[in-house]
Amino acid sequence: MWQDEFGQDGKPDSAGWSYEYGFKRNQELQWYQPENATVRDGVLVIEGKRERVKNEFYDPSSEDWRKNTPYGEYTSASINTNGKKAFQYGIIEVRARIDTAMGLWPAIWTLGVERPWPANGETDIMEYYRVQGQPTILANAAWAHENKRAAWDERKIDFAHFLRKDPDWPGKFHVWKMDWTQESIRLYLDDELLNEVDLNQTLNPDGFNPFHQPHYILLNLAIGSNGGDPAATDFPRKYEVDYVRVYQRE
Structure with a gap:
């Protein structure tokens, strides 16, 4: 249906991708900027850097x-297909x-x-972060809830599970997949099913x-x-994406 193989060196293809800019969510430390996303040698490289940048939206009177926050001490990139490519059902790989x-993260x-958000629905095909201090791979879905910020169907898998299968796991590329029908969302990592979300249960309070x-x-x-705290981590760091592919049945 659509794919980006990141075959052209330079910036991500503007026909498919846009950028987030500035501070965004969860009181994260990074300042998002387009400069940290580049395509080289067939791979999208999102680079995390330790560098001070001035917050151009700074307002000390704001809550x-x-x-x-006057400065960001780290920079990174966040790209998305909003307004350019959207999909309903099929497989995202x-x-x-x-x-x-x-x-x-x-x-x-x-x-x-x-x-x-969260009434629009969120699917986390892949997240990696610390849960109670332990490295964890997550596969989740979220939607609106009457009494709390969001309803979640979460799956948290201790990262040690993957290291036991392959001690060299972090140095390799892996395939994450979302298999989405009207009835369910199945989330896979290297063909291992991590979570199955029953879409009969994912209704917002208004029925949407x-x-x-x-x-x-x-x-x-x-x-x-x-x-977690990046203070003792050496920078820059790299998150690399080889391809994004979307399939749909005819």
């Missing part, structure tokens, strides 16, 4: 951390090599095109099902927050 260093995820609408794709490398 929003995204505005009252991403081959990537993630950096598992302390402080890093790489992700492959989707968001629905209609409604604000956010997984029965088109979603767009996001690729990002966050720093800090759930990723």
Whole structure:
């Protein structure tokens, strides 16, 4: 249906990808900027750097951390297909090599095109971060809930599970897959089923099902927050994506 093999050196193809800019979520430490996403040698490289940047939206009187933080001490990139490529059902497949260093939070995820979060629906095809201090691979879905910030169908797998299968796991590329039908979302890592989400259960309080609408794709490398403290980690760090492919049945 659509693919990006990242075959052309330079910037990600603007026909498919846009950038996030500045501070965004979860009180993460990185300042997102386009400069940290480049395509070289057939791979999208999202680079995390330790460098000070001035917050151009700085407002000391604001109560929003995204505005009252004067500087970012780290930079990274977050790209997405919002407004350019959106998909409903089928298979999304991403081959990537993630950096598992302390402080890093790489992700492959989707968001629905209609409604604000979490009522638009979120699918985490891949997240890697620390859960109670332990490195963890996550495969999740979120939607709106009446009494709390979001309802989650979460699966957290201790990273040691993958290291036992292959001690060289962090140095290799792996394939993450979202198999999405009207009834379910199945999330795989190297053909191992990590989570199956029953879409009969993912209704917002108003009855809207956010997984029965088109979603767009996001690729990002966050720093800090759930990723842990990056202070002792050497930078720069790299999150590499070999391809993004979307399949749909005729």
